[in-house]
Amino acid sequence: MQFMGNLLLIIISFTAGFLLSKLKHFPKNSHKGINAFIFYISLPALSLRYIPEIDYNIEIIFPVIMPWLVFIFGAVFFITIGKILNWSKQLIGCLVLCCGLGNTSFVGFPLLELFYGKESIRYGILADQPGSFMVMSTLGIFAAVYFSNGKANWKQIGIKIFKFPPFIAFIIALFLSFVEMPTLVNFTLEKLGATLSPLALFSIGTQLKWKSEFLELKPIGIGLLYKLGLAPLVIYLLYLPFTDSSGLVFKVSIMEAAMAPMITGILLAIEYKLKPNLASMFAAIGIPLSLLTTWFWYLLMN
Template identity: 45%
Template sequence: MDNILLIFLCLLIGLGLQRVAAFPKNGHLALNQFIIYVALPALALYYIPKISISTNLLYPLGIAWIGFILSFLFFFFIGKKLGWSRRLIGCLIITAGLGNTSFVGFPIIQALYGEEGLKTAIIVDQPGSFVVMATFGIITAAIFAKGKPSSKEILLKILLFPPFIAFVLAGAMNVLKYDFNDHLQTVFQKLGATVTPVALVSVGLQLKVEKRSQHWKFLRLGLLFKLMITPLFFFLFYKILLKGKGLDVDVSIMESAMAPMITGTILASNYGLKPKLSSMMVGIGIPLSFLTLIIWYFILNTF
């Protein structure tokens, strides 16, 4: 409950700061840079060395990786057919392809499935959503932000992306079964904990809900894909086709139904991929997801 309250409070703070003359008009840019250069790397350095690698990772890992590919194919082909701009296509691929599997996902999964469910949710988030954001996400943002960058330019953007650097270091530590001392772990945990409140304030600063906005039709399609089509795909794939059963499968499908990822929105905004639309995807998607998650929980308990 605390996390849910924090979500709405931080969004309201961001909305309120829009009306504070003393607050810089582009203040969200500084907040975004703090998230990318400090908070996200800290999150990777805290969690990834602790992940246990096993075959149980396959179902939860597929949520992030397959989900993003599905989003890319869906919006790329629809966007090309309907003549959308590159920035619009890139925005929807990223915001509808990355789920809020941690800050919204963790408390909901823990409430519904307990500590065992939370273990699966962490796998969906850290080697899944987080790594997809730091690799496929940055590649997509670079490609759709401005024309067709060279392979060298894309590679450099990935290699120099702070969360990716932290992921590589943390991944090597995981393989070597090494972790930081307790003091550093506490520091990284506290820095990583700033991701969601700072990101949500940034989203609130950019969120402008205009009744006559041209973004509404794209917002509806983006949220329909993220909240209903994606979990439907995984329900049919995992439950019907693969005949998967058990907690890992149910938690994975519930995580696929989470609202758009907050940091994915920050990534899209940083690259100029329709910042207003990306903010609306989170600002409206999070409260709406609480309703759609009830539907998916009922479906999973019925079948």
């Protein structure tokens, strides 16, 4: 039921954004206000709610480092392909952000529960919060600034990272691990964090333009081939000698690596004008396609 509910929420939020943006009186650039709420409220709330509850032990290293490996391998892969195909820095940056980051929570959590039950969610949170979320807040913002400017201004990049609201919230959340949060505060943070996915999907939908000149099949194909196929394969081969292939740690790590492009990564690409129309296509195509490809990985490991 939860899986179908989340799937329906994806469809409604995304479609509503796309259709409403076509109305004559729909406010132009409304996505900027929505994105500001996401980056300043929704994402920090998620970090403050869940990171303090992480149980730190040696077992968490595998789901935690998975998103870092996927992003780094993805950056190397897309930069190499981009040089071979003579892509612009903006196009390379778009693929690094959209396909180097995975949707390990909103799409990931219900799929994990569907495949492996509720117990798998605790490993999913590790892949998402100190994993994908932290990668997005550091390497993600680094890539966004670098590829949008076309040069490495280390001072500017450093300032952007340390001023990025989700990163600040992440640092605060680490210290809150030693504090017992009141139930009312946790409830409020949960509700604020729950706004992330519908608002992000709505925002992306408002900026989606279904025109043939935006449907760049080669970048889309290469990007999704990496995110849905090569990325989980790399993690599978790397983790197989070191973890129990029948255990949840291994299976959750592979499944989370196979998830669709991260909505927030797509928003970053859009915010920094890294092929925004192409970026929105990764949500429109990648999320539905991932519902099929994750079944392949599930069958492979069972």
